[in-house]
Amino acid sequence: MDKKKNEKWEIVGVYLLFIIGVVGCIFCIFNEINKQKEFENSTDIRRVSAVITQAKEDEESRMIKYDVNYSYD
DSSP states (O other): OHHHHHHHHHHHHHHHHHHHHHHHHHHHHHHHHHHHHHHHTOSOOOOOOEEEEEEEEEOSSSSOEEEEEEEEO
16 A cells, blocks of 8 residues: 555656656746846947957858958947
8 A cells, every 4th residue: 555655646746747847847948038028128228349369260050150350449
């Protein structure tokens, strides 16, 4: 009888951890979306003048990325 009770609580524990993990992931996703919206709607915009001293194109992925070294004026 004790063995069945222990197995039952182990299963309940696994389900509980799974539910906590899913809720945590959902919370993190909504938190990140909220941070992006706050950044996009921010009125604190600062522009910096810079000079590109070296650029290298990376075509390994489908997106074109540039590694850029720059210096501030």
